[in-house]
Amino acid sequence: MSIILEQLLNGLTIGSFYALIALGYSMVYGVMKLINFAHGDLFALGSYLGYTLLVWSAGAVSQRFGLWGGMAAALLFAFFAVGCVGVLMERVAYRPVQKSGRLPLVVSALGVSIFLENLIMAVWGPRYQAYPASVVPTYTISLGWFHITSMQLFILILSFVLMLILYYVVQKTTFGAAIRATALDKEMATMLGIDVGKITLFIFFLGPALGGMAGVMNGMYYRQISFVMGWNYGLKAFTATILGGIGNIPAAMLGGLLLGLVEMFGAAYISSAWKDVFTFLILILILIFRPTGLIGEKVAEKV
Amino acid sequence: MKKVWFCLFIVFLFVLSAGAVAAEEKPIKVGLQAPITGQWAYEGEMAKNSVEVALQMIQEQGGILGGRKIEIVVADDASNPRDSALAAQRLVSQRVAAVIGTYGSSVNEPAADIYEASKMIDIGYGSTAVKLTMAKERKYFFRTCGRDxxxxxxxxxxxxxxxxxxxxxxxxxxxxxxxxxxxxxxxxxxxxxxxxxxxxxxxxxxxxxxxxxxxxxxxxxxxxxxxxxxxxxxxxxxxxxxxxxxxxxxxxxxxxxxxxxxxxxxxxxxxxxxxxxxxxEPMPTDLDTPKAKRFLELYRQRHNTVPTSPWPVYAADALIALTWAIDKAGSTDTEAMLEVLRTGMEGCEGITGSIAFTERGDRKGIIYKMYVVTGEGDMVVYQP
Structure with a gap:
């Protein structure tokens, strides 16, 4: 029983990473109808930026503000820095080609992805980097056979809080209504007096920023980061987005968490070597039987 | 008559000197196929550094074939089998004398097939899979590292x-x-x-x-x-x-x-x-041959660190074995080099000890050790 509970928690933890990244995919798709392939690399960039802040002058930040303070600083730093990169990316790579149709946009996104991956390699080197033990709080909370690490608990709480806030903002506020309206029909939204430019800016800040934050959490949880990690997580989160239903924010959260659980239980009870097979099997099945995802666009339109 | 002889003599001199100039100017190209990018980029970088250091050591000792220059041609296999085949084809088309490489066994496999088909000698330095030498006979494949x-x-x-x-x-x-x-x-x-x-x-x-x-x-x-x-x-x-x-x-x-x-x-x-x-296999720093000491000294001078895995040193050994073969064979003729690699390696001292190959192309006399990670994060030979 305790093993099932542990697997459940592990699945939810990895699912929260997928969910936070999936949110960025989904939001950007909503306003621009673009699968932002660079999103996984923004996630990787986030974990490298958080790492840099934490190891900067021998962990000065953590010494000054304590372990949890240092962690908060790294999270916020990655949040804002990656958010700004996201905005810049939209200006430089997406806006100029937006009018030429969807294919040039996708190609541009792939270009940004390759650029970011190689940028990370050029700046931080091809070697694996590791968040040093001295900057990550590591307590294991054990109740008999049942273990949970402080980091895991923190990640679960923070991601759920973030998702709740986002859910509230998007579903319950006027600004959120404007975001949803833009996602539904850009021209109509413009006619109704919504500043679509501002919404786009906001989305391209928030999506990557959440991804960047997830990157720092991922780095702290697994401690190991590499410049190629973005691709794998990007692909998984993309699957999660499709699973939930693209363009719909609660659906992305659901898709991420669900995917994490499926992976974890599949690996635990069937075979670990087949983990990725489950992920992509789900992608294929969903695309065949429910191309709109579990929570299709209908729910989004109902509001 | 005398005049004719004299003319012939002059012509002969010309031919000789032209040959000599050509031989001196044209460096011997040795290919290095390594994972310069991709997930093993770090290993690739160290292998390249090690081969360069080995080259410096060879040149310090007077070089080969009377001081002919050696040029290392690097081909990146990006740590994956697909790029490996491309890298191998590139080296073959550049007509290198022989190839050192590569690191991963699964990456080495497609490349070894291409080298085999192109009759080009290939010395693996990190590919330890048994089947590389045992699954099918490869005439041109050797390795300086051990076997799984x-x-x-x-x-x-x-x-x-x-x-x-x-x-x-x-x-x-x-x-x-x-x-x-x-x-x-x-x-x-x-x-x-x-x-x-x-x-x-x-x-x-x-x-x-x-x-x-x-x-x-x-x-x-x-x-x-x-x-x-x-x-x-x-x-x-x-x-x-x-x-x-x-x-x-x-x-x-x-x-x-x-x-x-x-x-x-x-x-x-x-x-x-x-x-x-x-x-x-023993780490570079646990090797006590005189060549290993000189190698580490030079490596430190150039890169301010030492190789942190055993593999790069085998790449250096591969270059030493190849240059030995070229020198003994007297040319870069593949068949002559093969003959030396198979039977004429007596006296060839590499960084990890003497180098010789079995008829399958495996290195003779490789030893393994049990290492342990110390409290300082160093790896030392384990004494239970």
Whole structure:
């Protein structure tokens, strides 16, 4: 029983990473109808930026503000820095080609992805980097056979809080209504007096920023980061987005968490070597039987 | 008549000098196929550095064929089999004299086939899979590193004989290399299993590139092993040890020779890395040949550090073996070089000791050792 509970928690933890990244995919798709392939690399960039802040002058930040303070600083730093990169990316790579149709946009996104991956390699080197033990709080909370690490608990709480806030903002506020309206029909939204430019800016800040934050959490949880990690997580989160239903924010959260659980239980009870097979099997099945995802666009339109 | 002779003599002189000039000006090109980018980029970089240092050492000792220049042509195989084939074709089309490379066994395989078809000598430096030399006969393939079965056998004998372990767990990652070591360890274990002194309680694979191994580790924990052998690579090994210890797996961890390096220590964290064991060839810093000392000295001068895995040194040895063969053969004629590599290696001293090959192309006389990670994160030879 305790093993099932542990697997459940592990699945939810990895699912929260997928969910936070999936949110960025989904939001950007909503306003621009673009699968932002660079999103996984923004996630990787986030974990490298958080790492840099934490190891900067021998962990000065953590010494000054304590372990949890240092962690908060790294999270916020990655949040804002990656958010700004996201905005810049939209200006430089997406806006100029937006009018030429969807294919040039996708190609541009792939270009940004390759650029970011190689940028990370050029700046931080091809070697694996590791968040040093001295900057990550590591307590294991054990109740008999049942273990949970402080980091895991923190990640679960923070991601759920973030998702709740986002859910509230998007579903319950006027600004959120404007975001949803833009996602539904850009021209109509413009006619109704919504500043679509501002919404786009906001989305391209928030999506990557959440991804960047997830990157720092991922780095702290697994401690190991590499410049190629973005691709794998990007692909998984993309699957999660499709699973939930693209363009719909609660659906992305659901898709991420669900995917994490499926992976974890599949690996635990069937075979670990087949983990990725489950992920992509789900992608294929969903695309065949429910191309709109579990929570299709209908729910989004109902509001 | 005299005039004719004189003219002929002049012509002869011209031909001679022209030949000499050509020989002097045209450097001997030696290919180096290595993972300069991709997941093993770090190994590729060290291999390139090591080959350059070895080249400097060879030139210090007067070079080969009377001081002809040697040029290293690097081809990047990006740590994957597809780019490996492209890299091999590129080197073949550039008409290098012979090739050093490459690191990963699964990456080496397609390249070795191309070199074989192009009749080009290829000396692997990190590809230890048994099947590279044993599955089919490759006339032009050699390697300066050892072979997986030796390492797997070493583990099984050590675990049962020295560590007195009864319940043995073996984990791999389905890559040619890791699967090879694991299979060989299992084969060597068979006689202990038959004798009833040991039990193989766990034998399974993880997915390389993953980050979360808690499901499989939970399964491993249930089998309650005395020793846990992982034959894959360090990025996963570091995470496995950390996550396994956090799940409460307390038995000794033994990594294969690709599992433990300083990055492993960083990823696992020193508190968990300490005491982890590893089966492997001696590290460059544990080599005590005179050439090894000079090699490390030069490497430090150039790069301010030393190679942190055993493999780059084998790349350097590959260059030493090749230049030896060219020098003995007197030319870069492939068949003549082959003859030397097979039968004329007596006296060829590499950085890891004397170099000679079996008729299959494997290196003769490779030794393995058990290493342990110290509290400072260094790897030292293990003394139980």
């Amino acid at each position: 079965d030796t390492q797997g056998q070493f583990f099984s004998e050590y675990a049962v004989g020295t560590m007195k372990a009864r319940r043995i767990a073996i984990m791999h990652d389905n890559t040619t290399f890791a699967l090879g070591v694991a299979e060989e360890a299992r084969k060597a274990l068979q006689e202990y299993l038959d004798a009833g002194v040991a039990e193989l309680v766990f034998y399974d694979a993880i997915t390389p590139g993953e980050k979360d191994f808690t499901p499989i580790l939970t399964k491993l924990r249930e089998t309650n092993p005395d020793v846990w052998y992982f034959t894959g690579y360090f990025p996963e090994a570091g995470l496995l040890v950390r996550q396994g210890r956090e799940l409460g797996i307390k038995c000794p961890f033994v990594g294969g020779n690709a599992a433990i390096n300083e990055d492993f220590v960083k990823i696992a964290g020193i508190e968990y890395a300490k005491g982890c064991l590893m089966t492997q």
